[in-house]
Amino acid sequence: MPTTLITTPTFARHSTRPWQILEEAGAGPLRPSDDAALPASELLGYAPDADALIVGMDVITAEVMDAAPRLKVIAKHGVGVDTIDVAAAHARGIPVVCAPGSNSRAVAEYTFGLLLCATRSLAASHTAVAAGGWPKLFGPELHGKTLGIVGFGRIGRLLAGYARAFGMELLAHDPYVPDSDIRAHGAEPVPLEALLARADAVSLHAPPDPSGTALLDRARLTAMKQGSVLVNAARGGLVDERALADLLGSGHLGAAALDAFSTEPLPADHPLREAPRTLLTSHMAACTPEANQAMGVMVAEDVVRVLTGNEPRHQAR
Missing domain, CATH: 3.40.50.720 (NAD(P)-binding Rossmann-like Domain)
Known part of the structure; x- marks a missing residue:
């Protein structure tokens, strides 16, 4: 069963639907911390078991990708992917997806x-x-x-x-x-x-x-x-x-x-x-229940698409 490692504490905070999408697809959602972003050292520890990553403001480098040999997709729980080394992901055949327009x-x-x-x-x-x-x-x-x-x-x-x-x-x-x-x-x-x-x-x-x-x-x-x-x-x-x-x-x-x-x-x-x-203020402009649900659903659906061998709808280039 694939495992989806979720590093951002705000994922699906205001909606159960994103969790349901992952669970119904057998994508094993795992969130080690629900009150803070996962520290980089801990991220590297969990990475080897991850088939998918759903991240927030985490810095996702080539080192993180190389520590995750099973990794098939990286999803940004948000819009901007500047904290993800998209070029390194593409070089490894890993699509990067996000949630444009959601917030x-x-x-x-x-x-x-x-x-x-x-x-x-x-x-x-x-x-x-x-x-x-x-x-x-x-x-x-x-x-x-x-x-x-x-x-x-x-x-x-x-x-x-x-x-x-x-x-x-x-x-x-x-x-x-x-x-x-x-x-x-x-x-x-x-x-x-x-x-x-x-x-x-x-x-x-x-x-x-x-x-x-x-x-x-x-x-x-x-x-x-x-x-x-x-x-x-x-x-x-x-x-x-x-x-x-x-x-x-x-x-x-x-x-x-x-x-x-x-x-x-x-x-x-x-x-x-x-x-x-x-x-x-504490980087909270996107923190509405409506945006939180929309972001979660969009990235969860794209994670499932990639894990089931389909093309994602919202791939970052």
Whole structure:
């Protein structure tokens, strides 16, 4: 009987259906830990018995694959596969599957929530009131402001719709999307440098550079409009976090709301912990029951397809 090793604690947390799909196919689901991601050392220990892997933010390297001689498929319980060495998997004949679109609405809604919270200081007000204070914190209205969206895929387009409903002007940068598609969603296509210079708020929805180079390095963060807001619910590696903390401290940037970081969980000495006007959340933008069920079902079905000798529907290239 094949064994499906599940390393992410959020798999099927809000639905029994993904478990049923694996169990009905005799795919022996095994989740060693249901409250934390499986540490890399433990992953290597379980890998030899795995015919399939369902992973979250785990880093799946060639070493992991070589430790799993029975491995036939790697499934990302999510969308981005940047933590998986897809080239190494393909070289070994192992398909990598994911769940595209499953969490797009959840992330887009959350991103807009981060923008609202950052601009109106909602978290700071809550903290102050809970501590006995009663501050009147001022922040700008979104109506008439310009939102710059970096990455105009499913999430970026949904976010554009929410922003239009608030009366925001839209800029978008995505070298892989035709200008006509961007305009069709009510945004003006612009180069990244122009977007950073003009936008009152910037939201990131792009994959990280495989080289590890930050898309928004110190120079680009400095080039952002004075007092502007940065929102990142995509990947931590997109931003030079030390530079961001410095620019928040100097007052050049008005605020930042971040749900993704280069190291997770956030280290105790991370500079953003002490940065002013900063909202930090625990990489939970996709955490809705609806998205959780959709992700689980999509990856479980594709795992079963591969284990039964069929082509997966959502293979990463």
